[in-house]
Amino acid sequence: MKHIYLNLKRFDIPKEYGGVNNIASPGEWGKYIVENTKDQLNKYDKNEIEFVMYFPEAHLLGAISALNENSILQIGCQSVFREDTANGGNFGAFTTNRTGNAMKAIGCTGTIIGHCEERKDKAGILSEAGVTDTDAVNRILNKEIKAAIAAGLHVLYCIGESADEQKNWQEVLSKQLSIGLDGVDKSKIAIAYEPIWAIGPGKTPPDREYIEKIAKFIKTETNGLPVTYGGGLKVDNAKMLASIPEVDGGLIALTRFQGEIGFYPDEYLEIIKTYMGK
Ligand SMILES: O=C[C@H](O)COP(=O)(O)O
Structure with a gap:
């Protein structure tokens, strides 16, 4: 089973605000991405590959509403708060926080937790108190998971x-x-390995041997959880990454790393085609 995850970060922000979005108006952006990928993705076999797209919260409803019934594509959110509602407990007093129950209720099936940009945010809050403690960041992420x-x-x-x-x-x-x-509960987890030094435009991903070594290490440490690779995954290296037996898929973000950098649905589909060899 292969897994192709897509982290759409904040690629919704239009260019005039310093972002990379020139594909759709901000209000339509989530829907646009699903509408321009779902039919091609539905040609793949559900038993062979899983597709999840992680959207910023504002775009989840648009994205979910654009799905077909029985779509292979799943929609997820970008992390969740470490606390939640409960019958007889907190009824929803979580101003500014995105809880797991809220995301499940609107139709998300998954979430991406511990992305280096999330880790950096949490480490930044700790540093305001003069604290450097990566174990504490890991403990907060554990609560979110x-x-x-x-x-x-x-x-x-x-x-x-x-x-x-x-x-x-x-x-x-x-x-x-x-x-x-x-x-x-490990049955609900897949791992994305992303060397931070290989993420984003102008960065060079590690070679095959490096990724192979780390993927083997992760599998040993986790009793064989699925391991996907992210960081500069693009058409150029999709075939190489697909050929590493220990790697079970990929985490894509930008599809274009030069010129008009950004996320483009047709380029995303091209990466998948190359990765899957069909
Ligand atoms: O979440 C995805 C990663 O941060 C990879 O980003 P990238 O493909 O733009 O290097």
């Missing part, structure tokens, strides 16, 4: 080392996995 699973969502848990952490990558990844997944 548990809240997501309790709400019935599948979780794509992202891990990865920064350029500075490359020398002790085993220790860094091992802690992200052991603390982040402590006490978690």
Whole structure:
């Protein structure tokens, strides 16, 4: 079984505001992406491949409303709050927070947790208090994962080392996995390995050997959870990545890394075609 995940980050922000969106008006953007990919994606076999797109919250309803009945494509949100509603408990007093139950109720099936941009945000809050504590970040993510699973969502848990952490990558990844997944129902989890130093325009992804080594390590540490690769995944390297037996799929974000950088539905479909060889 292969897994192709798409993290749409904040690619909805129009160019005039400094973003990369020139494909649809902001109000229609989520719907536009689903409408321009769903038919091609439906040609793949559900038993062979899973597709999940993670949208910013404002675009979830548009994206979900554009799905066909029995669509292969699933829609997910970008992380969830570590607490949630409960009968007899909190009734929804969560101003500014996106809870798992709220996301499940509108039709999300999964969520992406622990992306390096989320880790950076949490580390930034801690640093305001003069604290540097990556274990604490992993513990907060662990709570989010548990809240997501309790709400019935599948979780794509992202891990990865920064350029500075490359020398002790085993220790860094091992802690992200052991603390982040402590006490978690592993049947609801897939891992996205993203070396932080390989994410975004102008960055070069690791070679096959590097990814193979890390994917084997993750599988050993997690008793064989699905491992996907993200960070500069594009048409040029999709075939190489698909040929690594330990890698079960990919996490795509930008589809164009030069010129008019951004996310383009036709280029996303091209990456999948190359990855799947059909
Ligand atoms: O979530 C996806 C990753 O951050 C990869 O981003 P990228 O494909 O734009 O390098």
